[in-house]
Amino acid sequence: xxxxxxxxxxxxxxxxxxxxxxxxxxxxxxxxxxxxxxxxxxxxxxxxxxxxxxxxxxxxxxxxxxxxxxxxxxxxxxxxxxxxxxxxxxxxxxxxxxxxxxxxxxxxxxxxxxxxxxxxxxxxxxxxxxxxxxxxxxxxxxxxxxxxxxxxxx
Amino acid sequence: xxxxxxxxxxxxxxxxxxxxxxxxxxxxxxxxxxxxxxxxxxxxxxxxxxxxxxxxxxxxxxxxxxxxxxxxxxxxxxxxxxxxxxxxxxxxxxxxxxxxxxxxxxxxxxxxxxxxxxxxxxxxxxxxxxxxxxxxxxxxxxxxxxxxxxxxxxxxxxxxxxxxxxxxxxxxxxxxxxxxx
Numbered sequence: 041x042x043x044x045x046x047x048x049x050x051x052x053x054x055x056x057x058x059x060x061x062x063x064x065x066x067x068x069x070x071x072x073x074x075x076x077x078x079x080x081x082x083x084x085x086x087x088x089x090x091x092x093x094x095x096x097x098x099x100x101x102x103x104x105x106x107x108x109x110x111x112x113x114x115x116x117x118x119x120x121x122x123x124x125x126x127x128x129x130x131x132x133x134x135x136x137x138x139x140x141x142x143x144x145x146x147x148x149x150x151x152x153x154x155x156x157x158x159x160x161x162x163x164x165x166x167x168x169x170x171x172x173x174x175x176x177x178x179x180x181x182x183x184x185x186x187x188x189x190x191x192x193x194x
Numbered sequence: 195x196x197x198x199x200x201x202x203x204x205x206x207x208x209x210x211x212x213x214x215x216x217x218x219x220x221x222x223x224x225x226x227x228x229x230x231x232x233x234x235x236x237x238x239x240x241x242x243x244x245x246x247x248x249x250x251x252x253x254x255x256x257x258x259x260x261x262x263x264x265x266x267x268x269x270x271x272x273x274x275x276x277x278x279x280x281x282x283x284x285x286x287x288x289x290x291x292x293x294x295x296x297x298x299x300x301x302x303x304x305x306x307x308x309x310x311x312x313x314x315x316x317x318x319x320x321x322x323x324x325x326x327x328x329x330x331x332x333x334x335x336x337x338x339x340x341x342x343x344x345x346x347x348x349x350x351x352x353x354x355x356x357x358x359x360x361x362x363x364x365x366x367x368x369x370x371x372x373x374x375x
Contacts, residue, residue, distance in 0.1 A: 044308075044360055045328050051308045052329035056299045057226030063239045064221065068214055070243060071250045075210050 114188035121184040125177050129170075198262040206253055213253075217246050220263060224270055227325055229299050230309050231274040231318060241273040248273070260339055264332065267340040271322055311362050312355070319343075320355040327352055 196215070204212030224245060228238040248269050249256075256265050300307045312321045319341060326337040338348040 044356055044363070047308050048324060048328040048359075051300075052226065052325070054300055054307060055226050055229060055296070055309065057222050057229060059221050059225050059242070060239070063242065064217070067217055067221070067243050067246050068210075070247050071213055071217070072210050074247060074250055075208065079208070 110191050114191050117184050118188055121181045125181055128177065129174060199258060202253065202256060202258075202262065205250070213250055216249075216262070220266055221246070223263070223330060224266060227267065227322075227329070228270060228274055229296055230313060230321065230325060231271075232277055235299075237277050241270060241277055244273045245270040261332070261336055263330065264336040264340045267322075267326060267330070267332075268342070271340065275318070306366075308359060308363070311359060311366075315358055315362055316355050320351050320358075323348055323351050324355050324359075 196212075198216065198219075201212045201216050205216065221242065225238060225242050228241045228245075229235070232238040232241055245266060249266055256262070296307075296310060296313060300310070309321075309325075312324055316324070323337055323341060326332045326340055327334065332340070334345055334348050334352070337352075338345045341348065343351075
């Protein structure tokens with residue numbers, strides 16, 4: 041096998057692989073163009089960022105609202121949303137705890153028939169509306185959070 | 195001579211000249227490798243240009259724990275594969291050089307060349323593994339990385355490829371003695 045490896049090395053070197061100067065020049069030119077395009081794109085992106093920053097600063101100056109006010113308003117919004125989400129389900133559970141237990145299902149079939157026709161009793165699902173309400177509240181909280189994040193970005 | 199890492203750093207900082215030095219350092223080896231994989235010399239030249247351009251474009255994604263040449267070969271293998279799967283040209287448009295571009299590039303072709311045999315009898319991946327291991331002297335770990343395979347797969351492929359080539363060599367030697375030199 042060592043002899044074979046030696047032949048592979050020797051035969052690889054016998055492949056004429058002189059890159060034509062035109063190809064080398066073509067590669068260098070392509071790389072140079074790519075570098076120029078990259079630097080142009082970078083400069084344009086920086087310019088856009090600077091313009092956007094200037095616009096936001098101008099808008100803030102125009103409204104005259106200090107950054108602290110924005111932050112305070114946003115925090116108030118978050119606190120209110122949290123209070124709604126955390127307190128409402130607890131109130132609902134208190135009401136549920138105070139509500140009388142549903143009466144046990146009464147067997148309406150005589151025992152001898154009940155053995156042949158077992159009575160299957162299922163509890164009704166009455167928590168659907170509450171769950172919908174909870175979903176709505178979560179959605180409201182998400183919206184409030186996004187609004188706060190957007191405001192803080194200014 | 196500056197190390198590859200220094201040139202890469204300079205190129206990342208925007209120096210086209212530093213990247214040009216890397217091109218000069220690796221273009222001959224890459225071109226020789228591409229000649230063994232592409233159908234025509236023009237394809238090999240295109241693949242070479244695409245390889246260096248892609249390397250420059252995505253230089254920031256190069257990881258220093260691998261040799262720079264390994265990364266270049268990985269890109270070159272992909273480019274060569276892309277050229278191989280493009281739609282075939284109509285037969286009447288085939289240039290003469292497509293007959294066998296590798297055979298035309300070999301000095302003293304009458305003595306035979308194992309890379310012609312490899313091209314004829316091995317899969318492109320096995321051929322690339324052989325090239326990277328024995329023509330470029332890359333360690334198995336780097337060969338596996340360039341091919342996007344495990345080291346175990348690479349070792350097995352190298353072993354099978356060598357066995358296959360040795361068998362072909364033995365057959366031709368007993369047949370007509372072409373590769374006896």
